[in-house]
Amino acid sequence: xxxxxxxxxxxxxxxxxxxxxxxxxxxxxxxxxxxxxxxxxxxxxxxxxxxxxxxxxxxxxxxxxxxxxxxxxxxxxxxxxxxxxxxxxxxxxxxxxxxxxxxxxxxxxxxxxxxxxxxxxxxxxxxxxxxxxxxxxxxxxxxxxxxxxxxxxxxxxxxxxxxxxxxxxxxxxxxxxxxxxxxxxx
Amino acid sequence: xxxxxxxxxxxxxxxxxxxxxxxxxxxxxxxxxxxxxxxxxxxxxxxxxxxxxxxxxxxxxxxxxxxxxxxxxxxxxxxxxxxxxxxxxxxxxxxxxxxxxxxxxxxxxxxxxxxxxxxxxxxxxxxxxxxxxxxxxxxxxxxxxxxxxxxxxxxxxxxxxxxxxxxxxxxxxxxxxxxxxxxxxxxxxxxxxxxxxxxxxxxxxxxxxxxxxxxxxxxxxxxxxxxxxxxxxxxxxxxxxxxxxxxxxxxxxxxxxxxxxxxxxxxxxxxxxxxxxxxxxxxxxxxxxxxxxxxxxxxxxxxxxxxxxxxxxxxxxxxxxxxxxxxxxxxxxxxxxxxxxxxxxxxxxxxxxxxxxxxxxxxxxxxxxxxxxxxxxxxxxxxxxxxxxxxxxxxxxxxxxxxxxxxxxxxxxxxxxxxxxxxxxxxxxxxxxxxxxxxxxxxxxxxxxxxxxxxxxxxxx
Numbered sequence: 001x002x003x004x005x006x007x008x009x010x011x012x013x014x015x016x017x018x019x020x021x022x023x024x025x026x027x028x029x030x031x032x033x034x035x036x037x038x039x040x041x042x043x044x045x046x047x048x049x050x051x052x053x054x055x056x057x058x059x060x061x062x063x064x065x066x067x068x069x070x071x072x073x074x075x076x077x078x079x080x081x082x083x084x085x086x087x088x089x090x091x092x093x094x095x096x097x098x099x100x101x102x103x104x105x106x107x108x109x110x111x112x113x114x115x116x117x118x119x120x121x122x123x124x125x126x127x128x129x130x131x132x133x134x135x136x137x138x139x140x141x142x143x144x145x146x147x148x149x150x151x152x153x154x155x156x157x158x159x160x161x162x163x164x165x166x167x168x169x170x171x172x173x174x175x176x177x178x179x180x181x182x183x184x185x186x
Numbered sequence: 187x188x189x190x191x192x193x194x195x196x197x198x199x200x201x202x203x204x205x206x207x208x209x210x211x212x213x214x215x216x217x218x219x220x221x222x223x224x225x226x227x228x229x230x231x232x233x234x235x236x237x238x239x240x241x242x243x244x245x246x247x248x249x250x251x252x253x254x255x256x257x258x259x260x261x262x263x264x265x266x267x268x269x270x271x272x273x274x275x276x277x278x279x280x281x282x283x284x285x286x287x288x289x290x291x292x293x294x295x296x297x298x299x300x301x302x303x304x305x306x307x308x309x310x311x312x313x314x315x316x317x318x319x320x321x322x323x324x325x326x327x328x329x330x331x332x333x334x335x336x337x338x339x340x341x342x343x344x345x346x347x348x349x350x351x352x353x354x355x356x357x358x359x360x361x362x363x364x365x366x367x368x369x370x371x372x373x374x375x376x377x378x379x380x381x382x383x384x385x386x387x388x389x390x391x392x393x394x395x396x397x398x399x400x401x402x403x404x405x406x407x408x409x410x411x412x413x414x415x416x417x418x419x420x421x422x423x424x425x426x427x428x429x430x431x432x433x434x435x436x437x438x439x440x441x442x443x444x445x446x447x448x449x450x451x452x453x454x455x456x457x458x459x460x461x462x463x464x465x466x467x468x469x470x471x472x473x474x475x476x477x478x479x480x481x482x483x484x485x486x487x488x489x490x491x492x493x494x495x496x497x498x499x500x501x502x503x504x505x506x507x508x509x510x511x512x513x514x515x516x517x518x519x520x521x522x523x524x525x526x527x528x529x530x531x532x533x534x535x536x537x538x539x540x541x542x543x544x545x546x547x548x549x550x551x552x553x554x555x556x557x558x559x560x561x562x563x564x565x566x567x568x569x570x571x572x573x574x575x576x577x578x579x580x581x582x583x584x585x586x587x588x589x590x591x592x593x594x595x596x597x598x599x600x601x602x603x604x605x606x607x608x609x610x611x612x613x614x615x616x617x618x619x620x621x622x623x624x625x626x627x628x629x630x631x632x633x634x635x636x637x638x639x640x641x642x643x644x645x646x647x
Contacts, residue, residue: 014224016217023213028205035206048208052216057223109196114204117197136194137201164193 005064012060019056026069027052030076035118036133037080039126047083051076077138081148084130108171120170127151128163135160248621388434390646392444392612396426398638400450404495407629413482414493422534424449426638432545440545442560448618449568450634451534454495483525485510492525496533496632497585497625499571505529506577529575533585535624535634536568543596554610558598562618566590587627594620602644614640 010018031048038044054075062071109117121129130149134140135156140148142156149156401421406414428446435441483492483501490501490510504510508527543560569584598616605611619635 019217019220020213023216027208027212029203031206031208032201032204036201036204045208045212049212049215049219052212053219056216056220109193109200114200117200118204136197168193 004068008059008062008064008068011056023052026072029069030072032118033073033076034080036121036137037077037084037129039122039129043083047076047079051079054079077134081130084126085150088126108175109168112171112175116175117167120167123170124163124166128159128166131156131159132163132167390432390434390440390644392430392432392642392644394427394430394446394612394614394640394642396428396446396448396616396638396640397423398426398448398636399423400448400634400636402450402452402496402632402634404633405631410493410629414495422449422451422453422532424451426636427640427642428539430541430644432644438547438550440547440556442543442545442558443541446539446541446562448537448539448564448636448638449534450537450620450624450636451532452495452632452634453530453532481525481527483510483523485523490525491586494531494533494571494585496535496634497587497627497630499531499533500583500586502581502583505573505575505580505582507575508573527573527575529573531582532572532574534568534570534572535566535585535588537564537592538567539564539594539618541596545600552604554602554604556600556602556614558596558600558614558616560596562594562596564592564594564620564624566592566624585625587625587630589622589624589626592620592622592624594618598640600640608646610644610646612640612642612644616640 007018007022011022027048030051031044034044034047034051035041038047051072055072058075062068121132124132127149131145134145134148135142142153142160145151145156146153151159399421426446426448428444430442430444430446432440432442481492483490490504492499492501504525505527507529508525510525539562541560541562543558545556545558547554547556549555566588569588570581571583571585572579573582574580596616596618598614600612600614602610602612616638617635618638620633623631623633625632
């Protein structure tokens with residue numbers, strides 16, 4: 001813990017070696033976060049780069065009160081949110097579409113790898129992907145999501161349902177048959 | 187409900203600790219950015235310090251030359267002015283003074299040439315010492331760029347391969363698969379985006395009317411002052427105006443130029459007549475109730491000149507209601523050198539001003555507040571002298587030795603209100619002060635200033 005504090009202090013005073021240590025420590029996990037929020041690897045790389053530039057610029061403001069990882073993660077999420085806001089100017093039109101949701105089984109998601117799941121999340125339409133990530137992974141409420149994305153709460157709820165629906169449908173389409181065979185043989 | 191919770195938990199567990207190794211060039215890029223930012227910050231500091239130093243130097247230089255000019259002025263004889271008759275030794279004294287003047291101007295010339303000779307080697311030294319340093323920076327930058335390119339190339343190739351594989355693995359959902367509602371939503375968003383898209387143009391044009399008040403600060407050589415009509419304290423109320431072009435260099439900084447018309451000038455009174463009651467007495471004020479005022483003038487080759495506040499007025503004709511007489515105090519004079527007139531004189535100068543201003547937006551909202559500072563090149567386009575007496579305002583001639591090109595400094599503060607997307611109204615009190623004497627005669631230092639309320643309309647493209 002003391003070590004981390006020292007590293008942070010060294011980073012703030014401009015020590016390049018300390019900055020690299022901190023980067024190596026956090027980059028893999030943060031790249032994982034960025035990959036979830038981005039449409040592809042190249043966008044995730046851009047966000048990771050931009051995020052770390054922000055981390056080192058504002059590190060002097062970090063008060064060591066919460067976890068550093070949480071603080072850095074918040075910056076990564078904010079960079080992705082900012083980029084989303086810039087790229088997708090969305091006006092508050094209520095999207096309360098009711099979907100015909102099939103009752104997909106949860107097993108099907110349980111059986112695919114994290115890599116595969118991330119690829120599927122990346123393919124979601126941008127707004128669905130954003131709502132899905134903020135709700136499921138960051139644990140934000142629909143009210144918080146509606147404020148940070150400038151959409152209505154109703155839209156947030158509907159988008160989340162739609163995102164999950166698409167995910168499950170895709171998993172079934174891509175891996176459904178294999179899973180069925182596995183189940184039978186088990 | 188249970189299913190919903192489970193799905194979320196499953197996904198969260200799967201992804202919470204997901205890690206992926208980012209490509210190595212990300213760190214290189216982060217590092218490059220941080221170094222560049224540090225360098226930029228340093229440059230900004232250096233920039234501000236240099237700007238402050240230049241301003242300080244300019245003020246010091248202005249003050250230094252101003253002080254020197256004042257000292258010289260008292261020694262230099264003004265050849266245009268008729269001397270008061272002070273005694274029989276006048277001729278001798280004058281010739282001595284002329285000698286002093288010649289000597290002085292020779293000394294000044296020598297000093298100036300020495301100063302210039304001293305300056306040039308320093309500046310050439312500076313350029314020489316700078317060249318190798320900048321060359322070094324360039325080469326180091328080039329090498330950084332080259333290393334960046336080489337680090338970028340390899341991952342780019344990797345990326346391309348990855349994307350081809352990804353495309354083969356996961357077919358992209360085409361637009362045809364979108365539901366009707368989604369299609370509607372997309373159409374609505376596109377419409378809104380188009381409606382709200384504004385062109386991001388940084389140019390602005392403005393039109394101003396500027397009622398204002400102008401006055402001046404002045405000083406004179408001793409001989410000039412002795413023969414001058416009464417130095418007035420009143421200024422002129424007048425109306426100026428013009429067009430401006432502004433360019434936004436960043437969110438808050440704006441550079442402005444344009445063309446403005448402004449009037450400057452002074453109003454002065456006649457001298458209170460003084461005369462000696464007898465040969466040995468001091469000069470005394472004339473008795474109360476005398477209805478005339480007198481001003482010393484020089485009449486020569488059918489021209490008449492009079493020392494006034496902003497410089498020597500050269501008459502084009504004798505004004506109505508004024509008489510020319512001999513000096514009351516002169517014992518044996520046959521020369522008419524007194525203009526007896528009842529009325530006030532004014533000297534009015536019209537300027538075309540081309541400004542170079544910097545504006546800073548302190549408040550950048552619907553109601554905005556801006557600070558403004560900069561310089562004007564003031565070109566004299568009108569030079570007139572007037573007398574106002576019982577016959578009305580008469581144009582009597584012009585002021586001699588007025589420089590065509592002058593420099594003034596301006597400070598101002600503006601409040602503007604946006605009327606819509608493009609138009610805004612603005613009210614800006616501005617204070618302009620001429621940094622040089624607009625009269626280039628060494629005997630007169632006349633610097634007009636003006637306070638104007640610039641009211642106008644601006645159009646943002």
